[in-house]
Amino acid sequence: MKKLIECVPNFSEGVNMGIIKQITDEVESVDGVRLLNVDPGKATNRTVVTFVGEPEQVIEAAFRAIKKAGELIDMSKQKGEHPRMGATDVCPLIPIANISMEETAEYAVKLAKRVGEQLQIPAYLYEYAQPNKSRSNLSIIRAGEYESFFKKIKQPEWAPDFGPAENDVKRGATVIGARDFLVAYNVNLNTTSTRRANAIAFDVREAGRTMREGDPVTGNIVTDENGKPKSIPGSLKSVKAIGWYIEEYGIAQISMNLTNIEVTPVHMAFDEVCKKANERGIRVTGSELVGLIPLKAMLEAGKYFLRKQKRSVGVSESELVKIAIKSMGLDELGPFKPQERIIEYLLKDQADSKLIGLSLTGFADETASESPAPGGGSISAYLGVLGASLATMVANLSSHKKGWDSRWEEFSNWAEQGQRYKDELLGLVDKDTAAFNQIMEAFSLPKSTDDEKAARTASIQSATKYAIEVPFKVMEVAVESFGLIKAMVEGGNPNSVTDAGVAALCARSAVLGAFMNVKINASGYNDKAYVAKVLSKGAELENAAVEAEKEIIKMVNNKIA
Structure with a gap:
């Protein structure tokens, strides 16, 4: 049985399709690697690329893509809504088949070492590839973003795992790691207010919001006996979220990373945002998937919404997927094509279903x-x-x-x-x-x-x-x-x-x-x-x-x- 891993690098370019094409061409130049999805975002100025293959081929494709991104993207001129620190902002490896997380983490370390030493790009390890758990969280590593990294990288505790301790003016730094499957998911709101979107994000995200006296925005921060800020947890476990305004669509969104869809599946995240938005006088109009999603998540969503209607869930797979798309408004901002967005459909060998097709x-x-x-x-x-x-x-x-x-x-x-x-x-x-x-x-x-x-x-x-x-x-x-x-x-x-x-x-x-x-x-x-x-x-x-x-x-x- 082949060992398969997925790689989902995020590049800090979402507007110039010529640049994006040159980067993905590097991925496709490696035999045995299959490019599954390219998802550019203009407002975020960021492109999420997904490809899969055997480990050695995947890290070779990732290395070539990181190298090319560094040649084409100038971080000193890059602007976008999404937090970022480098031309290749983050590059996670995800175990898909016949490979453990521990093995996948070893390949992430191998890739980061090569990026740091051969390309001279500061490389940080995160999640399962990072042995130091005080710096394994992506948001903590990326805090301050590109603009602040010129000083941050000089601090001994923030020296990169590989490469020079000098932020590259053009290419920035990159974060490479191994993690579980993550669903990047945005919920659309009928408001243009980033502040109100953020308030909803704080309501639902696991980290919640900082506890303050009196006014939740301007009040003094409440601390514990050790002087550390206290927080009010959000309602959803294994969820990271922020609110932002997307000029391209003319709406605000709740941008979420669902880090464990067994704990908080996509349909529960959608419904909880609907609930919290409604409490604030805001309506959810639809949602948007960034990258790919497992088939199981879509089928569970379809069954969830059918059960709410007290209707039979014993319908075909395609009908369940259709119900999920319509119930969560995944096609509001553009067509949602299951064959291009569901990972199992992209990996399916058509020869295995020749007759039933x-x-x-x-x-x-x-x-x-x-x-x-x-x-x-x-x-x-x-x-x-x-x-x-x-x-x-x-x-x-x-x-x-x-x-x-x-x-x-x-x-x-x-x-x-x-x-x-x-x-x-x-x-x-x-x-x-x-x-x-x-x-x-x-x-x-x-x-x-x-x-x-x-x-x-x-x-x-x-x-x-x-x-x-x-x-x-x-x-x-x-x-x-x-x-x-x-x-x-x-x-x-x-x-x-x-x-x-x-x-x-x-x-x-x-x-x-x-x-x-x-x-x-x-x-x-x-x-x-x-x-x-x-x-x-x-x-x-x-x-x-x-x-x-x-x-x-x-x-x-x-x-x-």
Whole structure:
């Protein structure tokens, strides 16, 4: 499995697209690195770039981009709403797959050392890459910004981790580190007042505001017994926020960094800002995502807003994303294209969903062609998809049935479960064809020498086992779906009982068809103990499917009689 890390450098240029293009060209010049997103902001005069790849390639791309940014951006002339200290203001590395935070931090240190020593740019470590926790917070490191760093860098406690202890007039300094996934998120307000936006930011951000006597702005600061200022915490954990005015849009915003979306997800941040803004006579008009967001965050947001409406959350992934976009007004300031803003969509290999991406006609034509795949295994999986989809439809219709309002959540839960069956079976449609192709590729390997023969045999056996496992999984999921189907026949919308009956027919056919594929592939696998176990369990699943279908069809016929 490849180790993957994400890099999200922030460059202090958001207006000149020619400069931005030259920087991102450096990223794309490194083989194995994939540029995912470029998000420039005119008012902030800042561009957030996102790319991903294996660690060595990523830090090479980051180094080239930092070098080019230093050549093209003059910090002595740079102005913008966002706090900044260098041409490359901050460059975080984020672990994505098969790599620990500790390893990621080591790569951040390696990059910072190279930037400091080879480019002679003062480089600071932050978050997990910084061993000194008194200077691991980005906002503390950046305090004073570029203009104050000429003096700050001379203070012994603020000497850079790498590079000269001299602020570079043109390039400034940079901060490099390793951190968890962060969502940069702005909420739009119907005001032009930075002061009022800041007040809301202080209401919600974890750090809150400094405690003062009397007037919260002009009153004397309240201190503790050690003379340190006391603070009033904000209402949201793991959230950093400031208010600013964006001339480009003619509105004020709450600019937030959600540092742990497991603690404070994006939908909760949005709703809390709405609440605090309303208390101050201000209305939220929408919001804006800077950079990328995980799919899970969008799906959770979609479900959250559907539940507030007392509507079923058992809808498709695309519908949940659409609900999230509309509910939070993510498209207010410009189009929000999920395929360009959701990280999983950008990383998705289209070859993994070739079949399910086809139209109904295209899938039928591909099946009917002279190609041996997709064959019975993929079709069996798709029959399971249709069965789960029909049962899910009945659950959704029941959830929204007039007069059944008290039961909406019950059917919503069933529909959500059905969506999980549907999605898992959809993935197995392409996996079954991929398994067949792996067997064909293994048989085509050379067999001239004893070593080649041994390698070929091992590959054939490995591919064969995978070709057993995929249709067996189809059987398991399709059998599980009978619980949903039966529940919909027993207590779902009576007008759709025949739909649930057809769902049972599809699920049974999926199980029986998949078992045929398990058996024929098992005949070519050498581990006979494994084969016996799989065939025994497969027979149990087949019998369970036949009995479940028989019971459900009898129930359906009794209801429609």
